[in-house]
Amino acid sequence: MKVLIIGGNGQIGYELRALLKAANIPHYAPGRDQLDLTVPRQIEEVIAEYRPTIVVNTAGHRNPARAETEPSRCFALNRDAPAALAKVCDQYKSVLIHISSWRVFDGMKQEVYTIKDIPNPSGVLGGSFWQGEQQIREHCSRHVILRLSWVISPQGRNRLTSILNSLTHGEPILASANSRGRPTPADDVARVILAIMRQIDCDAQVWGTYHYNAAETVDEESLAEVILAEASQYRDFPINATELFPDSDNNGKTVNACLDTTHLRNTFGIHSKSWRSGVARLVRDIYVTAKDR
Ligand SMILES: NC(=O)c1ccc[n+]([C@@H]2O[C@H](COP(=O)([O-])OP(=O)(O)OC[C@H]3O[C@@H](n4cnc5c(N)ncnc54)[C@H](OP(=O)(O)O)[C@@H]3O)[C@@H](O)[C@H]2O)c1
Numbered sequence: 001m002k003v004l005i006i007g008g009n010g011q012i013g014y015e016l017r018a019l020l021k022a023a024n025i026p027h028y029a030p031g032r033d034q035l036d037l038t039v040p041r042q043i044e045e046v047i048a049e050y051r052p053t054i055v056v057n058t059a060g061h062r063n064p065a066r067a068e069t070e071p072s073r074c075f076a077l078n079r080d081a082p083a084a085l086a087k088v089c090d091q092y093k094s095v096l097i098h099i100s101s102w103r104v105f106d107g108m109k110q111e112v113y114t115i116k117d118i119p120n121p122s123g124v125l126g127g128s129f130w131q132g133e134q135q136i137r138e139h140c141s142r143h144v145i146l147r148l149s150w151v152i153s154p155q156g157r158n159r160l161t162s163i164l165n166s167l168t169h170g171e172p173i174l175a176s177a178n179s180r181g182r183p184t185p186a187d188d189v190a191r192v193i194l195a196i197m198r199q200i201d202c203d204a205q206v207w208g209t210y211h212y213n214a215a216e217t218v219d220e221e222s223l224a225e226v227i228l229a230e231a232s233q234y235r236d237f238p239i240n241a242t243e244l245f246p247d248s249d250n251n252g253k254t255v256n257a258c259l260d261t262t263h264l265r266n267t268f269g270i271h272s273k274s275w276r277s278g279v280a281r282l283v284r285d286i287y288v289t290a291k292d293r
Helices: 012-022 040-050 064-069 071-092 121-141 159-168 186-202 220-232 264-266 277-290
Strands: 003-006 054-057 093-099 143-148 173-175 178-183 208-212 245-246
Touching: 003 012, 003 040, 012 159, 012 186, 054 186, 064 071, 064 121, 064 245, 071 093, 071 121, 093 121, 093 277, 121 143, 143 186, 159 220, 159 245, 159 277, 173 208, 173 220, 178 220, 186 208, 186 264, 220 277
Parallel strands: 003 054, 054 093, 093 143, 143 208, 173 245
Antiparallel strands: none
């Protein structure tokens, strides 16, 4: 197994690199200066030279508000780039593992989304993810598309770091009781990607689309309360910083980002871990483990 990671400095890419290094699996994670995914010539040059057996694409536009103001940039990265990547992977017989999002759905379903649900994205970002997926299905037969719910990690911008930043700086915590998801640590996503890669390396014919996220659902407001309780074990925060403010982002509608993982579990034997213990572990890492290093 020889792995090319695109987006290796992002939340998931960073954790995947660490796992591959620990497992002694040969890999290469060029920075954006060496491989800009929106430049097809660079994709072909890197793959032709490195000849990976597996390519993992963790690069993508993921900001819904910015996507609305820069749709062509968003579609270039989330649709056109995966299309070009899929064609080159097919040509060089590399397997493509591509990270996608719950945003292929509009979030209006009350229950978890299964892989049988028909995507109906709302907005530019969701549309770009869905069209990117379709390009991959069309151009690269040996692919795995992995859709995720909310990703959290000690670094980068995500729900965990945003709430901790607000706490530290005494700023109001914006959180919506109408946003529901399954916060999944980036290193847990990396664990899942590695498990998939090991099966592919054993010639398992597992091509298709899968869902992964942590076990159990939480709304953004309750998540903020749990993060606050966890962080308060390690730090004192200004009293005014601990107040939650309702975020009216969703215009009062409940938006559901939760995914059913049965297909992944039945195919690979991968089980979801509880989001609550993931949050506790990451908060401890941020305030204790990292400080002690
Ligand atoms: N985070 C979430 O909550 C979430 C949820 C569902 C799905 N996803 C999807 O999962 C994937 C990975 O998420 P993440 O949280 O790890 O993302 P991330 O932290 O934003 O990392 C994205 C990586 O992509 C790289 N990148 C951006 N544009 C590029 C380009 N043109 N060429 C090459 N590399 C480029 C970035 O490079 P720089 O370091 O140079 O900026 C960064 O390393 C994304 O597609 C995201 O949409 C994320």
